[in-house]
Amino acid sequence: MIVKKIKQLKKIISSIHNKDVYFIPTMGNLHDGHLSLIKYAQEKKQFLIVSIFVNPLQFDDKKDFKNYPKTIKSDLKILEKFKIDIIFLPDDNFSKGNLSKVTIESITKKLCGTNRPGHFSGVATILLKFLNLIQPDFLVLGKKDFQQILVIKQTIKDFFFKTKIIELPIIRDNDGLALSSRNSLIPLKKKKCY
Secondary structure (H helix, E strand, O other), X not given: OEEOOHHHHHHHHHOXXXXXEEEEEEOOOOOHHHHHHHHHHHHOOOEEEEXXXXXXXXXXXXXXXXXXXXXXXXXXXXXXXXXXXXXXXXXXXXXXXXXXXXXXXXHHOOXXXXXXXXXXXXXXXXXXXXXXXXXXXXXXXXXXXXXXXXXXHHHHHHOOOOOEEEEEOOOEOOOOOEOOOOHHHOOHHHHOOO
């Protein structure tokens, strides 16, 4: 079932009984890495929610956001093959009008965060919205984004969510590069450099 409205999502979630909720947040442009997360959660035979939302708050550069692959039609076609209870497609208002934002100081000042000011704040802010709405028992993530997982763990801890994180192995392409929506933009010649 595709759900776009928060009110509808809340109503469905409030009716879930005797099942754990597994949540997989994505930004679309689905690949085998995402599908490995979905297959794992599907095998649990519980309640599965997958979101597709390209989060504008995590892009420091508006051009980067504009160029990010948005492939909703093909993503939905891919997801048809799986038993997913809810595919949540929040509209653009999901991130607009925020007067509040989550800032996680120490973790975001190192590694990737030094070159991407505001990125992890955007990730944590939208994640907090998802966690608050969905209240998942399990959040299923790939290990590809190490620092992002640290930020997510800290957000869950700081805001007292009961959600447990399940980290699954990185899925790589034939060149050994981690599968990533962003990496799909790298030309084949440059991929060989990695």
